[in-house]
Amino acid sequence: MSNFKTIKIYCSGCNGRLYEYHKVGSGLLVKCYKDRIKEDYTRGDLRCPACGTAFAREGMIRGKPAHKIIQGKVYVKS
Ligand SMILES: [Zn+2]
Numbered sequence: 001m002s003n004f005k006t007i008k009i010y011c012s013g014c015n016g017r018l019y020e021y022h023k024v025g026s027g028l029l030v031k032c033y034k035d036r037i038k039e040d041y042t043r044g045d046l047r048c049p050a051c052g053t054a055f056a057r058e059g060m061i062r063g064k065p066a067h068k069i070i071q072g073k074v075y076v077k078s
Contacts, residue, residue, distance in 0.1 A: 003024060004022040004023055004024045004036070005022070005023055005078060006020055006021070006022055006023075006038060006078075007020070007021050007023045007029070007076050007077065007078055008020055008021075008076065008077045008078075009021055009029070009032070009074050009075075009076055010074060010075055010076070010077070011048040011050065011051060011053060011055060011073070011074060012053075012072060012073055012074055012075050013048065013051050013053045013073070014048060014050045014051040014053075016041075016048050016049060016050035016051065017041040018041055018042055018048060018055060018074060019032060019037050019038075019039065019040055019041065019042070020037070020038040020039040021036055021037055021038060022036040022037075022038055023036070024036075029069055029074070029076050030068070030069055030071075031059070031061055031066045031067060031068050031069060032056065032066060032067040032069065033061070033064050033065070033066045034064075034065045034066065034067065035064070035065075046058065046067060053073060054070065054073070055069065055070055055073040055074050056068055056069050056070060056073075056074075057070065
């Protein structure tokens with residue numbers, strides 16, 4: 001099991017909750033691997049459920065399905 005911490009990801013536009021996520025490492029959040037999303041408050045469409053802002057794009061990173069975060073659209077709290 002790798003080292004991770006649970007972070008909370010919020011919409012920058014309206015402060016709505018998006019994900020709780022198991023983040024590995026201390027760098028800037030640039031992607032969320034789907035299998036590390038612990039709680040998903042969205043409708044699964046990569047948009048804020050409250051204000052509709054798109055905050056990520058579907059992608060593959062190192063062969064794993066991931067959501068690529070659009071910088072500036074979210075902020076994070078530990
Ligand atoms: Zn929002």
